[in-house]
Amino acid sequence: MPGAPNRPPEKTPEVPVVPAAPVPPERLALRRLVPTRVALLLDTWKGGPSPELTTPFRKAEDAFGKADYPAALQALDLLSVRFAEPRWTTLPEPFRFLRVPIAAPVPPHWDPDHALSPPEKEAKKSRKTADEQLALARGSLAWAGAHGVDTSDLAPRLEAATARLAESAGLPRFYEEIDAIWSGLHGRLPAPKGGPVAAPPAAAEPEEA
Secondary structure, eight states, X not given: OTTOOOOOOOOOOOOOOOOOOXXXXXXXXXXXXXXXXXXXXXXXSTTSOOHHHHHHHHHHHHHHHTTOHHHHHHHXXXXXXHHTSXXXXXXXXXXXXXXXXXXXXXXXXXXXXXXXOHHHHHHHHHHHHHHHHHHHHHHHHHHXXXXXXXXXXXXXXXXXXXXXXXXXXXXXXXXXXXXHHHHHHTTTSOOOSSOOOOOOOOOOXXXXX
16 A cells, blocks of 8 residues: 555464474483494404593493483583594594584574574484484494394394385384384493503602601
8 A cells, every 4th residue: 555654574473393202311322322332343443442432431331221311421422522532533434423513613694504494493403313323323233243243133123214214204113213223232242442541540658767
C-alpha cells in the first residue's frame, strides 16, 4: 500500500531442537576406550608408546573397570590432547579421530555451517560422529584380525552398522551394532606396551657428620 511504513521481513520461526536421548556414560566411554587401546597397539610406536600416553590410558581403563565413567572420560580427554601434540608420531587414519580437534580460527561467514539452523547443525554433527565411529570400528577390527584376535562374530555387526548408517533415521540401530562391536572387542585385545610413568627416586638424605 503506498505510503505504508516499511516493515522488516517476517522471520521464519526456528524449529526447536529436540534433545536426543542421553547416551549411557559407559557406552560413551567404551566408544573411545577400545579404539584408543588399538591406537596404542599400532606399529607406529617404535618400541611402544610413551608412558605419557599409556598412563592416562591405564587410568581410563582402571576408572572404567570401577564404573567411574566420568573419570574414565576425563582421562581419555587428556589422552586426546596428548595425541594432538606435535612431538608424537602422527596417528594414521582413522585413529586420528581420537585426537582433540584443533580448528583454525576463521571469520563466522567463512564457516560453511554458519548459515545452518540448529537442527541442521545437530544433524550434521551427529552424522559426522557416526561416520567416525564406523571408521574406527572398521580400523580396529582390521587391526585385530591381522593380529590373531578372533573377530568372526563381530564382522557381521560391522556390515549391519554400515547398512544402518545408510538408512534415514537409522542412527539408534546403527549404534546398537557399533556398541556391540566395542563391547565384544573390549577384553580381547592385548595390553599396550609400556607401563605407567615411574615415580622419581626419593632424594637421598644427607649423611650426618
